[in-house]
Amino acid sequence: MAESLFIVGATGRVGKELVSQIFDKGDNNIALHQNPTSIVGVASSKSFLYDSGGLSESDIRSFSAKRKLGTKYNKLTDLLEPLKGSKDSVSIVDVTAEAERMLELHKKVIFETKHKIVTANKIPLAISDYVTFERLVSEISRYGYRCSVMAGAEAVDKIRDLRDIGDNPTEITGVFSGTLGYIATELEKGRKFSEIVKEAMENGYTEPNPVIDLSGSDVASKILILARTAGAHIGLSDIKLSPFIPDEYLNAVNVGGFLKGLSNADIKLASMMENAQRNRSTLRYIARYVNHGRPRISVNLEEVSLDNPLGQLKGAVNKIIIKTKTYGDRYYSVEAPGAGADITAQNIRRDLLYQLDNRTMSNS
Numbered sequence: 001m002a003e004s005l006f007i008v009g010a011t012g013r014v015g016k017e018l019v020s021q022i023f024d025k026g027d028n029n030i031a032l033h034q035n036p037t038s039i040v041g042v043a044s045s046k047s048f049l050y051d052s053g054g055l056s057e058s059d060i061r062s063f064s065a066k067r068k069l070g071t072k073y074n075k076l077t078d079l080l081e082p083l084k085g086s087k088d089s090v091s092i093v094d095v096t097a098e099a100e101r102m103l104e105l106h107k108k109v110i111f112e113t114k115h116k117i118v119t120a121n122k123i124p125l126a127i128s129d130y131v132t133f134e135r136l137v138s139e140i141s142r143y144g145y146r147c148s149v150m151a152g153a154e155a156v157d158k159i160r161d162l163r164d165i166g167d168n169p170t171e172i173t174g175v176f177s178g179t180l181g182y183i184a185t186e187l188e189k190g191r192k193f194s195e196i197v198k199e200a201m202e203n204g205y206t207e208p209n210p211v212i213d214l215s216g217s218d219v220a221s222k223i224l225i226l227a228r229t230a231g232a233h234i235g236l237s238d239i240k241l242s243p244f245i246p247d248e249y250l251n252a253v254n255v256g257g258f259l260k261g262l263s264n265a266d267i268k269l270a271s272m273m274e275n276a277q278r279n280r281s282t283l284r285y286i287a288r289y290v291n292h293g294r295p296r297i298s299v300n301l302e303e304v305s306l307d308n309p310l311g312q313l314k315g316a317v318n319k320i321i322i323k324t325k326t327y328g329d330r331y332y333s334v335e336a337p338g339a340g341a342d343i344t345a346q347n348i349r350r351d352l353l354y355q356l357d358n359r360t361m362s363n364s
């Protein structure tokens with residue numbers, strides 16, 4: 001039996017890498033796998049290809065590289081139409097950054113069909129209400145979302161397991177943004193904030209519009225997903241979020257205006273870092289979930305001691321610290337290199353393994 005995939009976002013960075021890994025690593029090779037992967041569908045924002053018997057490698061690679069166009073579609077949920085006659089369940093892989101319309105697709109797939117989802121897109125989970133979140137993720141073998149946080153490192157799985165064995169995390173503290181981690185460690189060297197941001201932009205470390213990184217909303221979405229995985233009834237609007245720099249710098253009408261005003265934040269950030277260093281500390285953009293009866297989440301630029309595991313982080317490395325009642329003063333940590341399409345695609349393939357019926361070891 002083949003594992004059937006429909007990759008939505010197959011023309012993006014992660015989607016393209018996923019297509020390459022599936023063929024280059026032989027996931028589709030029947031000599032290696034009892035359940036070889038068969039890609040039955042690929043979609044971009046505008047068009048799709050579908051063949052219930054499996055698309056050819058050359059068609060998939062051409063589509064992914066935008067050399068071949070597919071059939072145009074209107075609504076994302078239209079992509080489910082061709083799957084209606086399918087005997088087997090199909091894993092739909094979401095490697096887009098689409099919000100409401102993608103949440104509709106996730107809901108339709110999980111609530112109304114036998115098909116499955118694997119998502120690297122965190123937005124549908126972050127914008128959903130708590131009840132919808134619980135319903136989406138509750139059937140573990142049908143909804144893989146490890147890649148929505150830390151590019152698929154063991155954060156989601158560990159927290160879910162702790163919840164299921166009755167030791168729900170009471171605290172999760174983390175540095176989740178490779179970009180903001182990089183900026184903070186460069187500030188430690190005495191460099192100017194505005195210069196670091198411009199350099200990070202030029203090197204592609206930030207989103208095309210760095211306001212998205214500096215606003216902290218991405219970090220808030222990630223800690224929310226982990227807190228909800230830990231069982232907390234909490235939503236985005238409950239989070240106490242302070243952006244990396246004050247809102248006044250983030251409200252510019254366009255990227256050019258934002259960059260012009262950025263040097264005004266240099267003195268403030270330099271003096272915050274100097275104060276921290278006088279206390280043998282440094283600055284880190286920390287997301288914190290605490291639940292000792294009432295769940296709370298905050299996201300802030302904080303002074304942390306150089307002895308603290310988060311204070312010791314360098315560059316784009318992400319890390320979370322998990323505490324539970326059983327751990328007491330001890331803690332469990334998960335550390336991961338900053339996000340990248342290669343690691344994310346690999347962890348999507350791991351999530352897909354967990355969706356196999358009767359998984360067996362490969363012959364490789």
Ligand SMILES: NC(=O)c1ccc[n+]([C@@H]2O[C@H](COP(=O)([O-])OP(=O)(O)OC[C@H]3O[C@@H](n4cnc5c(N)ncnc54)[C@H](OP(=O)(O)O)[C@@H]3O)[C@@H](O)[C@H]2O)c1
Nearest residue numbers: 009010011012013014044045095096097120121339340341
């Ligand atoms: N890049 C990373 O290192 C990384 C790491 C972890 C998680 N992620 C997450 O993975 C997702 C994809 O990231 P990426 O870097 O690959 O993004 P990307 O390069 O911008 O690719 C986005 C993909 O989504 C498609 N798309 C855009 N709008 C759509 C819509 N309305 N409906 C359907 N498809 C749509 C695009 O199609 P077109 O080609 O037609 O525009 C493209 O195929 C994001 O949610 C991101 O947060 C990324």
